[in-house]
Amino acid sequence: MNRAIIIILDSLGIGASADAAKYGDQNSDTFGHIVEACEAGLANNNMRSGPLKIPNLLRFGLGAAAVGSRKQSLPLDTHEAVQGAYGHAVELSSGKDTPSGHWEISGLPVLFEWGTFPKQENCFPAKLMQDLLAQGNIKGTLANKHCSGTQVLVEYGEEHLRTGQPICYTSDDSVFQIAAHEETFGLERLYALCDIAKKLVDPLNVTRVIARPFKGLTAATFERTENRKDLTTPPMGATLLDHIQDKNGTVVSVGKIGDIFAHKGVSYTVKAADNMGLVDQMLDQMDKVKEGLIFVNLVDFDSKYGHRRNVAGYAHALEEFDARIPELEAKLGQQDLVLLSADHGCDPTWPGSHHTREHVPVVFYGHYCGEAVKACNLGERASFADMGQTVACHLNLEPLNYGTACELTR
Template sequence: MNRAIIIILDSLGLGASADAHKYGDQNADTFGHIVEACEAGLANNTQRHGPLKIPNLLRWGLGAAAVGSRKHKLPLATHLNVQGAYGHAVEVSSGKDTPSGHWEICGLPVPFNWGTFPQQEDCFPTQLMQDLLVQGQIQGTLANKHGSGTDILAEYGEQHLRTGFPICYTSADSVFQIAAHEETFGLERLYDLCEVAKKLVDPLNVARVIARPFKGTCNADFERTANRRDLTTPPMGRTLLDHIQDQNGCVVSVGKVGDIFAHKGVNYTVKADDNMGLVDQLLDQMKQVKEGLLFVNLVDFDSKYGHRRDVAGYANALEEFDARLPQIEAQLEPQDLVLLSADHGCDPTWPGSDHTREHVPVVFYGHHCGLPVQAFDLGERTTFADMGQTVASHLGLVSLNYGIGCQLN
């Protein structure tokens, strides 16, 4: 079996999809708006300044993919010395959430709507919260509303330390999140409480319960830790990951990928504190695993910068990742195919703090079925599943149930 590497730049959308108006995202464009903000000098901070500097990502084809998606120019040398096959993909799944995006990439679109909670105070059903108190053996909860993680900690973190009550909140996605102090509340206790919560929200068709541990002593130094855990409803069908394991191939999750698939089709998971740590883990796994799939999710783009509407931070993170691409290239072997994509958008210039309904990049680099990937435009793919189908072909697997493979050489 050959080797494939999928790198998800979590939330790096390439412009609003045709149905984005249904989600209130009609002019969202995560990558394009970051590029424009940098060019205008609106994304400067102590770590970066000026136009976006991502020469390696442009060489792979990311800029060319973005121009094809948004249909007009960007202030970048997008088509100079491109070495990868590039395009963009449209999501057919109903939502703009993390599981749906990842599953569709792996050949399993999600045609139904996940359950969500109303945009109001006390957004969770009364019976759900009563059952959580009894079955979770807690005396009370805080928040019970929509909010971003940073804002929620600022508003309720100190009260949590005083009372010991876990903080329960949600977003526009199908998710029930519980934040608690990693030391005073206890990490294992938080995980156990999330297990209880997942059973309680399953009848509501809620996709995920997320444990959000944090540390610190007050608002000034609260910080979420790397011990996040996503409890996800298992995929309702077979994915690329299952087909790889059918052929005795190895699937390695780098980051939260294993959680997203409820560990179905995953051999093992390695984690790290941030994007650069995850790149380190990928490089280490590339030395050890020579066949199958290395599947990486670089979550900081979404959780630290997209949701927090931090344009400068997002731009800096892209530049940091770009600087690591030569290290990844140096460890590629002649049978390797790399896919660079995203699972949804999260435009840091867009109002609110939620994901945005956008096209995602489709960038292939390396070798496909024994031949070098050629630099050309793959155009618009009508489903994320085309990416999984292409990877399946590279690995010599049977065809997935959805998607049309991309011609790369």
């Protein structure tokens, strides 16, 4: 079996989808707006300044993919020729959530609506919260509303420390989140409470319950830790990951991939505290695993910068990742195919703090079925599943149920 490395730049959308207005995301463009903000000097901090500097990602084809998606130019330094195959993909799934995006990339679009909670105070059903209190042996909860993960700590973190009551909140996505102090409440207690919550929200068709541990003593010092845990509804059918394991191949989850797939089709998981730690883990696994799939999610783009509407931080994170690409290239062999993509958008210039409905980049680099990937425009792909189908062909697997393989060696 050949080897594939899929790297999800979590939330790096490249332009609003045709149906973005349905989600309130018309004209959103995560990557494009970051590039424009950098060019205008609006994304400077003590870590970076000036135009966005991502020569390796541009060489792979990310810039060309973005221009094709938005159908207009971007102020990018493109003096080096594109070496990869590039295009953009339209999401066939109904939402703009993390599991749907990843599953569709893996050949399993979600063609139904997940359950969500209304945008109002006390947004969770009374019966759900009563059962959570009783089964979780807790006296009360805080928040019970739509809120960003950082703002909810500012508003309720100190009260949580005083009362011991966990903070329950949601977003536009199909998710129930519980934040609690990692030390005073306890990490294992938080995980156990989330296990209870997942069983309670399953009848509501809610995709995920997320444990959000944090540390610190005041609103000014609260910080989420790396011990986040996602409890996800298992995929409702076979994915690329299952097909690989059916052929006795190895599937390595780097970061939260295992949680996203409810560990279905995953051989084992390695984690790290941040993007650069995850890149370290990916490179280490490339030394160890020579066949199958290494599946990486670089979550900081979304959780630390997209949701927090931090344009400069997002830009710096892209530049940090770009600087590590030569290390990836040095470990590639003639049986290795790299895919760079995203699962949705999270435009840091867009109002609110939620995901945005966008096209995602489709960027292939390396070798496909033993031949070098040619620099070519793959155009608009009708589904994220085209990416999974392409990887399935490269790994010599049976075709997936969805998707049309891209032509990478013409």
